[in-house]
Amino acid sequence: MTDRKQFKLPDVGEGLTEAEIVKWHVQPGDQVEVNQTIVEIETAKAIVELPCPFEGVVAELMVTEGDTVDVGVPIISVDVAAEGEDTPTSAVATPVSEPPAQPAALQQDMVPRVEEPGMVAPDEPKRQPVLVGYGVKPGATKRRPRKPSHDPASATPAASSAAPVAPPKPAPQPVREEPASHPQPVDKRTLAKPPVRKMAKDLGVDLTTLTGSGPRGSITRDDVQAALTATPTQVAPAPAAATAPAAPGVREERIPVKGVRKSTATAMVNSAFTAPHVTEFLQVDVTRTMETVRRLRDLPEFAEVKVSPLLLAAKAVLTALRRNPGANASWAEGDSGAEIVVKNYVNLGIAAATPRGLLVPNLKEAQDLSLPELAKALNGLIETARAGKASPADLSGGTFTITNIGVFGIDTGTPIITPGEAAILAFGQIRDMPWVYEGELAIRKVSTLALSFDHRIIDGELGSRVLRDIGDMLEDPMRMLAWS
Structure with a gap:
């Protein structure tokens, strides 16, 4: 059983609105790994090689070479193994010990930020490899306790991994706050008036x-x-x-x-x-x-x-x-x-x-x-x-x-x-x-x-x-x- 995921053109720098697809390094049917270079894009700054955030088989190249694509537009889809099927052990020996799957809305149509170093919070169980340079910042997981939880035990990895049945309540749900938790870091590092920022x-x-x-x-x-x-x-x-x-x-x-x-x-x-x-x-x-x-x-x-x-x-x-x-x-x-x-x-x-x-x-x-x-x-x-x-x-x-x-x-x-x-x-x-x-x-x-x-x-x-x-x-x- 596979799960099809889309990779959207990421924001590879503050101010980027679009980029041009220069060269694809993969074709439909190719096997890809996490961090494998899949495409070269050209922004208003430089040529950038984008790594793949998923491991699986290329299903479709959604844009062609020479196209100019806006940030957030899907550029490739990959068929990946459903969680729990990536290894024989997880698929056979411990099928009921797997924690609740991350919501599909977060697994699909990702728009990762290049400057963000991690993609998996420390309190989540073992998952597929992490794409280098993407995802939640290391300190971001400290925000999770701020959101009240109906089940205090669900805040710890041990309690999550010990759950023997399907999830009555999705523990990873607070991760959905991650996109909104990046409050324009540039505002803290640079001084510029709003008209200058817009320009x-x-x-x-x-x-x-x-x-x-x-x-x-x-x-x-x-x-x-x-x-x-x-x-x-x-x-x-x-x-x-x-x-x-x-x-x-x-x-x-x-x-x-x-x-x-x-x-x-x-x-x-x-x-x-x-x-x-x-x-x-x-x-x-x-x-x-x-x-x-x-x-x-x-x-x-x-x-x-x-x-x-x-x-x-x-x-x-x-x-x-x-x-x-x-x-x-x-x-x-x-x-x-x-x-x-x-x-x-x-x-x-x-x-x-x-x-x-x-x-x-x-x-x-x-x-x-x-x-x-x-x-x-x-x-x-x-x-x-x-x-x-x-x-x-x-x-x-x-x-x-x-x-x-x-x-x-x-x-x-x-x-x-x-x-x-x-x-x-x-x-x-x-x-x-x-x-x-x-x-x-x-x-x-x-x-x-x-x-x-x-x-x-x-x-x-x-x-x-x-x-x-x-x-x-x-x-x-x-x-x-x-x-x-």
Whole structure:
């Protein structure tokens, strides 16, 4: 005898409202175990592997790959053995000693919470294995005595397991209070006004991953917007439709705006229409930077690390921000009015082109890294992003961003500021150009830098100083030593 159970799409993070089914790892008829990965989903934060909360046989995949599913919608059903039939001993030797089965409403259509570590209360008898990362919190069972019981003996496991007959009253019934006993833990861990919380929920931003810039560390709208451009969202179906040859006779194609396109569009509109953008350009001779890159590659400290001009550009940005801290800031609307929040740390964002779209992970506390450490961190960050393994923490909380458009053979552009930051640097391609060097015309390695900044925070003088400092250090890397 089997019992069919449904597994609903869980809330894998505060603010999640939907996710896209990326890949099923099981098919109908497959045998599955508790904690076995059954599906990959993509949220507005990252790709997440969901484990199965049941042990049994897959009965039906209720959604298909590529579908976007709301939280709480059933995605798979599994036929599991009825309680008491999981082992021969329980089925034959002790059929009447089994405690009352948990109500079917709780066994079926579960919507587990990822952050909750247990699924079985300590006072329940032995049951099927517990799904790691789901269910009642360890301390939650202390709430059970609060509900009066008609039979005091039923509150203990011993009394429950000793019952020789069918249940006259369902002892596990108080467990039904479990869904209502999770009073939004975020309210205790973060400070944010209700409109900000609603905005975060609508946009799929996890408030627990943000650092508040408002009064008493509260999270503001700008903080929420700052997390938007760094959200990896599924884009696999869209590019396939966009790049595939059109069918004969088809004059137009309609591609749903979802995934990374939707997240990027929202973030770019918010940034463009919130922060007054100004972009300045600087063409620099980076011949010495290229020579330095070649010399660094020969050093043992960089033997197993990829050294590129981006490494020195990142170091130049960190040095320039230390010399001009006002450019490493954000705009905040507080109870007492607008404020400019100057950050004494640099979470350096690096725009990375990945198969799933543009991601912007950031290096936390990058100002404290030595050059070899910075090189290793950059390589690891970009590789993690391209592999689709960047975590929500990696993709939020940035303070300054570099976009290396030169790798695409582009000279320059006008990048849009990451929401919640004050500036972004575009690093153009490096190419041979005629250049006046030491009074004579020569062929030199030249690149064009573009700095977009929020004119509410950075005026023209400060923006020009930051860009000039970065350019000077790329023209002569020795200045990094002098200014560090």
